[in-house]
Amino acid sequence: MLLSDRVAIVTGGATGIGRAIGLKMAEQGANILVSDINNDAAERTAEEMRSLGVKAEVQVTNVTESAATEAMAAAALKHFGRIDILVNNAGVAGAPGWYTRPASTEEDWKFTNRVNVIGSVNAANAVTPYMRKARYGKILNLASIAGREGRPSLPHYSASKSAIISYTQSLAGELAPDNINVNAICPGLLWTPMWEQVGGRYAQNDPQYAGLPPREVFEKMIAARIPMQQEQTPEDIGDAAVFLCSDYATNVTGQALNVDGGFFMR
Numbered sequence: 001m002l003l004s005d006r007v008a009i010v011t012g013g014a015t016g017i018g019r020a021i022g023l024k025m026a027e028q029g030a031n032i033l034v035s036d037i038n039n040d041a042a043e044r045t046a047e048e049m050r051s052l053g054v055k056a057e058v059q060v061t062n063v064t065e066s067a068a069t070e071a072m073a074a075a076a077l078k079h080f081g082r083i084d085i086l087v088n089n090a091g092v093a094g095a096p097g098w099y100t101r102p103a104s105t106e107e108d109w110k111f112t113n114r115v116n117v118i119g120s121v122n123a124a125n126a127v128t129p130y131m132r133k134a135r136y137g138k139i140l141n142l143a144s145i146a147g148r149e150g151r152p153s154l155p156h157y158s159a160s161k162s163a164i165i166s167y168t169q170s171l172a173g174e175l176a177p178d179n180i181n182v183n184a185i186c187p188g189l190l191w192t193p194m195w196e197q198v199g200g201r202y203a204q205n206d207p208q209y210a211g212l213p214p215r216e217v218f219e220k221m222i223a224a225r226i227p228m229q230q231e232q233t234p235e236d237i238g239d240a241a242v243f244l245c246s247d248y249a250t251n252v253t254g255q256a257l258n259v260d261g262g263f264f265m266r
Ligand SMILES: NC(=O)c1ccc[n+]([C@@H]2O[C@H](COP(=O)([O-])OP(=O)(O)OC[C@H]3O[C@@H](n4cnc5c(N)ncnc54)[C@H](O)[C@@H]3O)[C@@H](O)[C@H]2O)c1
Pocket: 011, 012, 013, 014, 015, 016, 017, 018, 035, 036, 037, 038, 061, 062, 063, 064, 088, 089, 090, 091, 092, 093, 115, 119, 142, 143, 144, 145, 186, 187, 188, 189, 190, 191, 192, 193, 194, 195
C-alpha cells in the first residue's frame, strides 16, 4: 500500500476525475475528505471509499470562498487529525452555459479563473500552514494539456490551466524547504461531460470539426493527435496521482506530468 494511513483532501472529489483519484488513493490505504459543492454525489463517492476499508468524510466546499477552504482544512483535521495530501481537482470549463455561446465572454474568463486558479490557491493556502508545521505534504494540481498550448476554441480555459502549471512551479519552489512536494498532472483527452461540451465548441468554431457531433470530434482528435491512438480515463489520472502523492515521488517537485498518450512530448 503506497498511501497507508495518509489523509488526502480531494476538491471536486465527488465525480469524474476527482472521484477516480480519491478511489485510487483509498485503494492504496488513504483516508479521504471528499470536498465538493455537490453534497449528494460526494456522499455516494465517500460510501464507495468506505467500502474499500478506509475512512471517508464529506465537506461541502466551494473552493472560490477562502472561508470554505479554511473550513475544509479544519474538517480534515477534526475527522482525521492530519493532512498529508491536497488534490486541487475542482475545475470548470467556463461559466454556466459557456458551450452554447460561440465565443468566450468576460464572465467565462472570471468564472473559470475563479474556480480553477483562485480555488486552487485558496485550498493550498488553507493546508500549507499545517503541512509546514508537520514538515510533510503533497499538493497535486489538475492542469490540462490545454494549458500546454493556447487553443482558439477555449482561450479562457487554456489560460487558466497555463496559470496552474506556472503556479505549481512557484509553489513548489516556495514549499520545497518545508519538505512539501507540489506537482501537476495534465490530463489528455477523456470522454467526460466536460469534454462533451468542449467537443460542441470545437464543432462550432474549428472548420476541421464543423458540424460534427462531440463524440466524433473527440475520436477525430484522438486519431490525429494521440500517438498511442487511445483515449485517457479518470483511472489513468488516478494512478499518476497516487504515484505523485506517494513517497516514490519524494524527489519529484515542480513538475507537470502529461497523461495524454503522447499528445504533448514536452
Ligand atoms: N475531462 C477532461 O477531459 C479533462 C482534461 C484535462 C483536465 N481536466 C481537469 O480535471 C479536473 C476534473 O475534471 P472532470 O472532467 O472530472 O470534471 P467534472 O465536471 O466531472 O467534475 C468536477 C467536479 O468539481 C466540482 N466543482 C465544480 N466547481 C466547484 C467549486 N467551485 N468548488 C468545489 N467543487 C467544485 C463539481 O461539482 C464536480 O464534482 C478539472 O480541473 C478539469 O479542468 C479534465
